[in-house]
Amino acid sequence: MGRPAVLLTVALAILPTCGTGAPVQRQRKLLLVSFDGFRWNYDQDVDTPHLDTMAREGVKARYMTPAFVTMTSPCHFTLVTGKYVENHGVVHNMFYNTTSKVRLPYHATLGIQRWWDNGSVPIWITAQRQGLKTGSFFYPGGNVTYQGEAVTMSRKEGILHNYKDEKEWRENVDTVMKWFTEEGVALVTLYFGEPDSTGHRYGPESQERKDMVKQVDRTVGYLRDSIRHHQLTDSLDLIVTSDHGMTTVHKKASDLVEFHRFPNFTFQDIEFELLDYGPNGMLIPKEGKLEKVYAVLKDAHPRLHVYKKEDFPQSLHYAAHPRITSLLMYSDLGYVIHGRVSVQFNNGEHGFDNRDMDMKTIFRAVGPSFKAGLEVEPFESVHVYELMCQLLGIVPEPNDGHPATLRPMLRSGSAPRLGRGPPLTMAFLGILMVLVKFTKH
Structure with missing residues (x-):
């Protein structure tokens, strides 16, 4: 020849x-870790040596602005799609159907495929279509199929899962390390339900929350030790972030937002309601009642902001999705919405305007692709997806982020070239x- x-x-x-998507150089690995409800300044009143070390050796953002609405599922899905909530469609923690009136709680909603598979493809599926194996450990949206395709490796917490078990946290880290080293996985999203649960129950200024932040920091230390132990230091990039912050609820305020006390308002005019879930609400008035209900509610309470769908602030990138009802609302920081009766009793809450500082969250990154000792200015979480695609060397799906926004975090020439x-x-x-x-x- x-x-x-x-x-x-x-x-x-x-x-x-x-x-097939095989990278043109050695494949980098990426671990995205989310500690639910970790407010941007939780490390300022607690000693966090491991998070501090991570910042010194990598990149720290002053804070990160989550998407609106600042709830767990919508914000987590923004991170893995790079889309604002109105463009990816996971508009609430709860599944709801305005025709059947069915409303399901957070945990049940995690397993409803049609709630998540709504036209947007998360990064797990994009990476797999380009030749990589991916994993999701408890991450919201990681246990359903998208256009018929499932994540390569996945775990879903049980309905009575104990989010606080530090021993289990370490076991989960051990499992993820095995996925990287034994299963050939290139991307894992790992979720922890704290300090969100503790912040809800005891409040963000409580000693219990501070103790939980110490547990989070110990887990970051264990995670980085595990990366070194499994000889992944030179190949694995680590991002630690969260979905939203937390604020103290004004439970004993004299001006609570209570629909059942509003003059001239009656639930008899309402066809569908989604209230009593933090500071957000949605309503569909009965036929012919829209203008009447809106007129009653728009000035019903100084702490409540009520909009027709078409008038909702465009800067929040929320109301344009078909799942959003004809009337929607949110309340001021610290005030939750009570519907037919006053049933909300949390000491801490989120879901408020993402411009409120208490809703801001953390971002840390370290690994072979990231610069060391760099603190960057605040940015929106919608840009993290483009960063992750750059780190993995994959072609992103259409999204609302910008590839140049977080590129200054990276070492020159560190990110792999696109694999396909x-x-x-x-x-x-x-x-x-x-x-x-x-x-x-």
Whole structure:
């Protein structure tokens, strides 16, 4: 076989690899860790040596602004799609159907495929379609299929799961390390339900919350030790972040937001309601009652902000989705919405305007791709998806983030080149055509 024929054979052998998404250099691994409800300044009244070390050795944002609405499922899905909530459609922690009136709690909603698979493809599926294995450990949205495809490796917590068990936290970290080292997984999203649960129960200024932040910090230390133990330091990038912050609820205020006490308002005018879930609410008035209900509610309480869907602030990127009802509302920081009766008793809550500082959250990153000792200005969580795609070397889906926003965090030349895509395939086809022409002469 002559040299041109050999070159042609090699090109033909390489070409299929471009279509499968195999990276053109050694694949970097990525671990995204979310500690639910970790407010941006929780490390300022608690000693957090491991988070501090992570910041010194990597990148720290002054704070990160979550998406609105500042709830667990919507904000977590923004992180893995790079889309604002109105564009990915996971608009609430609860599944609801305005026709059947069905409303399901958070845990049940985690397993409802049609709530999550709403046209947007999260990063797990995008990475898998480009040749990588992925994993989701308790991460919201990671236990359903998208366009018929499931995450390679996944775990879902039970309905009575104890979010506070530190021993289990370490076991979960151990499992994730095995996924990286034994299963060939390139991307894992790992979720912890704290300090959110403790913040809800005891309040964000409580000693119990401070103790839980210490547990979070110990877990970050254990995680980084595990990365070193499994010899992943030079290949794994670690991002530690959260979905939203937390604020103290004014439970004993003299001006509680209580629908059952509003003059001239009656639930007899309402076809569908989604109230009593923190500071947010949705209503569908009965036919012909929209203007009447809106007129009653828009000035019913100085702490309550009520909008027709089309008038909701566009800057919040929330109301344009079809799942949003004709009337929607949110209350001021620290005030929750009570519907037919006053049933909300949490000492801490989130779901408020994402511009409120108490809703801001953390961002830390360390690993071979990240600069060391860098503190960056605040940014929106919608940009994290593009960063993760750069780290993995995959082509992102259409999204609302911008690839340049977080690129300054990265070392020069650190992120892998894209592993697939039309330009690369066309380049090889061009080479192939030249070789074919060469072999004819």
